Amino acid sequence: MSDFAATTRNRVRRIPARGHYDKAVIYPIIDEALICHVGFVADGLPYVIPTIHARSGDKLIFHGAKASRMMKQIASGKTICVTFTLLDGLVLARSTFHSSMNYRSAVVFGRGRPLTDDAEKMAALEILTEHLAHGRWADARPPNAKELNSTAVAKLTIESASAKIRTGPPGDDEEDYALPIWAGVLSIQQQYLPPIDDPGLADGLAAPDYIVNYSRNGKGDAD
């Protein structure tokens, strides 16, 4: 029994064998992704906006300026689509037809609500900051009253979700393996370069370990 029922909305239609409906598969993709793409409908038109997110259990947290159209849409209670994509490689088959990408993606549907309580907003901003860089909340200056007031925070309950994953080498047609064409995978990795100090940095301050050794592998858990 999967965590999420496969319905018209979230069922992986193309290549169903790549589809997954379990939190244990879907949530690590959400947690590893630094950003997501939020889809909403306004005046009948589709909008797709990249933004920072964080997950807390079965909820997604978003923040933005108070006047942000995206934040208003997320907080409106209408169904929102949120997509997370991790690109793992180019799959170069002998045929262009079987050429593909290795990836892990998740598509989530849910409805949001605005956070209005200051303590609840602060707790959500901590989770967002920690999603970006685990360890940062303890170091950085937290939002003051004015900043908190000008920041909209929304929480969306994940109602339906699916993941789609492709891994491994190309899958060519049997007769194409004899062709004199190189085939294989070109893996993609997010590389984090050595941190660049702010030009206005006070003397004697060094980048913290969680920045120097920054990594997104093993982020979060599938709780």
Added chain:
Amino acid sequence: MSDFAATTRNRVRRIPARGHYDKAVIYPIIDEALICHVGFVADGLPYVIPTIHARSGDKLIFHGAKASRMMKQIASGKTICVTFTLLDGLVLARSTFHSSMNYRSAVVFGRGRPLTDDAEKMAALEILTEHLAHGRWADARPPNAKELNSTAVAKLTIESASAKIRTGPPGDDEEDYALPIWAGVLSIQQQYLPPIDDPGLADGLAAPDYIVNYSRNGKGDAD
């Protein structure tokens, strides 16, 4: 005079100074991005699907399985939103409020049509393959009649577009510069690992130069 008029649809609302409406800024983002996120409305709900794209002048090219819902939506002639996001770094300000990301993103609106002519489909698939890996079309086995028939290809005319870009160090509040908190930028780079040969690769075939030296910088031009 910008290439695209800033309207309700494409105007960059949050931090307008980061907004751009010129093809010379927008098109290189589209070309460098390996994939995009396609947004459409079906039965009143928003959907956001990651997919491979390519640009040809003021058109975007997409392909997929004939039965693909996304392809039907793109080909339907309804307005589609396509978003391209390049993440360039984490911006760690002293305050969580001013912490941000460095990025280059583009949001495009347009309407598509299906390609039905085989020669036109083939030309579009060449552009898609070359977007993925410049040089691959000449090497790989092109689609045969059966593959071409089972592949849907659509072309979308870019009607409206904008880009949003953030670069550089954090911008903290004046009084925060004195805080004993490290601040700076952690740059992100897509790294392409050494190619992995397909396990079924025939003897004597080596990965071509365009794979070994793969890079997405300087992809395309802003024509």
